Amino acid sequence: MRRYGLSLFAVVTAVFLSVPLLASEPVSLSPKEQLGKILFFDTNLSSPEGQSCAGCHGAEVGFTGPDEEVNKGEAVHEGATKGRFGNRKPPAASYAGDSPVLHFDKEEKVWVGGMFWDGRATGKTLSDPLAEQAQGPFLNPLEQNVPDTKTLCTKIKQSSYASLFEEVWGKGSLDCGDRVLATYDRVARSIAAYERSREVNPFTSKFDFWMRKKAKLSKEEMAGLALFEGKGKCAECHPSKPGPKGTSPVFTDFTYDNLGIPKNPDNLFYGMAAKWNPQGTAFVDTGLGGYLKGAGYKETVYKAEMGKFKVPTLRNVDKRPSPGFVKSFGHNGTFKSLKEIVHFYNARDVFPKCEGMSGPKPGENCWPAPEVSSNVNREELGNLGLSEAEENAIVAFLKALNDGYNPEK
Template sequence: MTWDASLRQLTLICLLLALPGADAAGLTPKETLGKLLFFDAQLSLKGNQSCASCHVPEAGWSGANSAINAHGAVYEGSVAGRFGNRRPPSAAYATPSPVLHFAQEKSETLFIGGNFWNGRATGEKLGNPAADQAQQPFLNPLEQGLADGACVVLRACTAYGSLLEQVWTGTCAIAWPGKAAQTCAAEGGKLALNRQQRANADRAFDRIALSIAAFEASAEVNAYTSKFDYFLAGRVELSPEETLGLELFKGKGRCAECHVADKGPNGEPPLFTDFTYDNLGVPRNPENPWYAMPASVNPGGKTWLDQGLGEFLAGRADYRRFAGDNVGKQKVPTLRNVD
């Protein structure tokens, strides 16, 4: 590890210890590693965007800029002027989502689980939708912008090699080519690795994602410390207005049909989502910066409509037959920490 990398790791650890809940959460080594990776802006093309840039703890683990949230709602990527097409969902309470699957409910086929608004982080790769999700922003040119998962591994091993070795033995045992750092710093840069070293890098990238998912599953992220949690535990009472709101939520408002407010079968705290997908008919947002992206990125231009789950299913031979019935559907979000 170089002196610069050692100093960066020490600085990150000090900053993380200053974050709310850093001491109280009692993180495991894997969760600690995941936290370091989650907050490290160097794991992006320009060294300026971390997972936490769009998933801020103080803002319910989602975007923290109120002006952006009130207008375009989409956050800029590592490369200036590049935007995706959807607002970042909360990273909190995402880990209980199961691997994407479907079930028949009367005459309807319901898709359940996965992560991202359109379910494309299925969990089929790593057995964990949150881990599948963690890999994709690193390699999205509109987000963190690196072109090669091996570049994420190189930077992570440079900064956190000892901790990676503690958590995942042998993860950083990769023979890097000359000028690997310079290659990764260039847009589109991909490392020339032989078959064995590529397999080692792919395995390491998977372990990085699993570490991030472990942090996202920790009590620091999924705290279950709302007033409602304390109410369910019998520690506080709801106000008359809150009691009426809960009655409406579960009753006439029918909110709880999708945002389930009851405990799980084993007494788990309610997640306020059933992990399914719905199309509520929300109109397009003309302030979405995606509409201003060039045709090379957004071929639909001003006519683009978010096809949601349906578009993802259409690209899957095994799910294509369900695509038409799922056009425009987005994942039911948790209402925990809603902003």
């Protein structure tokens, strides 16, 4: 359908195939990346204290939701304040730095870029979506819940790393007075620097070693890759080839699609007070279209984007602290295994809707209705005709995208 090439930031963050990197090699961070790392892991920067970015983006799960009990059900991670939940599953905070400023690509006729599932951290203010995103969670009452930028700034000023901040940004840069907003921009840019660092984007999966001819993919993984790029059509949205300048693929083209994923009935956002969720159980997540509508775009613009979500990276999609650990997939985390979501891609349009059916067995004889039934992509998925073994091969290939592969073992 479309393929989106290299973006603005690719030049800065891309890792070139020729660069040898071993999983065991220690990564050294620049002072700015180091500052960003401390900010990312500082549990003091919430109200009440106790929640950092890493609380919802754990390295051990590929910088996504680290709480297994949460992943098994609601998939939305609780904020710093007990009982407060957002409406979506945390996507990976890694391999996101190449997403360009949100824009409409007139040639391909698709929206591209921005941060969050719906692109609302557009990047237009800071010319960097990743930095702009980092300004969201601290002040979000459903997340870290810090009352204002001054409070956040003061916490940093009183921290042990205040001197590192001034070392990175200059004397007087940690201004919590009149110029607190400029300080907040520096906080965000430091975090973005860490999120773009080699530590967060190591490109050390078995697939990476295979691309550099330093490891072999198994027969099943090779079959999975061929299906990923061929019959399964996955690479049409999750590109798997090096960029034109030889950069490693991040398995997203940063465009938006409605896959027809059903609601996650366990999403605790449905039960949130009207102040946060006026629609209650009737809440429907309209993704990019909802954002564009709220931002004042015309109906002729937003209508075609209702129900579309940003294509996520597939790097580390299977990364887990232990083999049986449950992760969730999709913007609302309704899928609980890779096999399930691959089966959905394969057979979404093969069965009728479960609603009103006697003895419904999702994935076997029916599927729950899509969360948003307009704009569902029926060209690239839904009835792929994959056999069970082919589905399994795709899953095997996805598992080869986990960082930390050791080619010497």
